[in-house]
Amino acid sequence: MDDELSVKIEVPAEIILLRPLDHFVRILLGQLPAFSGREQLINNIELAFDEAFTNIQRHAYRSQHKGPVTIEIKVGPHSLEFRFEDQGQSFDPSSVQPPDLDQPAEGGLGIWLMRQVMDEFHYHSEADGKNVLRLIKRFPQHDGDSA
Amino acid sequence: MDDELSVKIEVPAEIILLRPLDHFVRILLGQLPAFSGREQLINNIELAFDEAFTNIQRHAYRSQHKGPVTIEIKVGPHSLEFRFEDQGQSFDPSSVQPPDLDQPAEGGLGIWLMRQVMDEFHYHSEADGKNVLRLIKRFPQHDGDSA
């Protein structure tokens, strides 16, 4: 990815950071020409970001251990990438069942939503205990508010 | 300072980051019990933060070289600290004249405003070319919206 803009944020996995972070992302994207007039695209990307951070806070660190989360946001001319790094509990996304949308449940939508609204979802754990989640969104090439 | 919350943000000194960063700070503070009902205090701290970032973008990097800015935000039980680090042009804040408020000018208010609304202003340059600005605000101990 040809980086035009790269931001790195280190925060503790506390829920109080969710809204400041979401707003940071939303307001940054809102100023980029690629997102001009694409409110739905911004909403979807904010959602994916929100789900990723919430999952780390809730699952990787089990809502208690407020471990570190390192977030990188890279915006290139044709795509955007979020990279989340945590040092908590790892998991295997391929073993997570997609939700049965005919049986609405109180949870189990997060990973599925990230995959729905983003173009790429990558997760891996490293030997030193780091878990890395990467979400990529390619910008639509044509006019209109597709997502 | 007894840190309750510590956040580190690395961004290029680009003006497009000003609003995302300001909003991050505003929304974070707005959720902290110490700031509940203290809108003016939040406004003032957002202003100091905004002036510090703008000055680095405009003066340290002369609006052109989009060098790195590292921002740390630390919130303790009794105070808040912003730490800005840049690798651009240094300056001597003690040689900056305070504005003559009877002769309104188009500039020259930034440093003075930071000093007005924050409790401490520290600036130093390090041998390796790093410049460090620290702004500290102690939380008012009594009720009411003083700043």
Added chain:
Amino acid sequence: MKIEERDGITIITTDERLDAVVAPQLKEAVSKLAEQAETKLVIDLEHTRFIDSSGCGALVASLRAIIKSNGDMKIANPSPQAKTLFQLTRLHRVFEIFDDMDAAVKSFTSS
């Protein structure tokens, strides 16, 4: 979040975001309401720009709790983001959703 009663109908007006921060509060408030049988509840999303999966979960939990005690729950004024999300998750087939408050309230009296 604001809770009021109007003509026997309880209205919960949610804030700008219905996310992981406030989802537990909504669930708790509704589970209290559901202690009474036949609660008529409208969740007014007029001020809510953004909902995430935790917010959806809280709405599903709320509907469950209310229906269990023979009440009913409607949703009013979804934002464009909420509409998109409800459609994506097919929750628009689960919730009764109204574009304005009046219609949501009337849907109780006419049933």
Added chain:
Amino acid sequence: MKIEERDGITIITTDERLDAVVAPQLKEAVSKLAEQAETKLVIDLEHTRFIDSSGCGALVASLRAIIKSNGDMKIANPSPQAKTLFQLTRLHRVFEIFDDMDAAVKSFTSS
């Protein structure tokens, strides 16, 4: 930022923030307006929650440019933050500030 004319008075309505991002735009727009003599200008801050020193600087520059061409500039609807800032910088003694648009507009006709 929005520019309109109403009964010979130009009204610039600024956005949520009047900061370093938009200060240059405001200055440029006003310096264009000031090419015409005796421009009557109101800066409507109704939607502006936040102003920084760059915003203040743009307002000072605007007033200068307008006065130089024998016009006049008023400010309407300052937010609490704008009021505090104008007072801190004593710009409240430099600008003519009105709490509503009507008063700002009338101040031209009555002079």
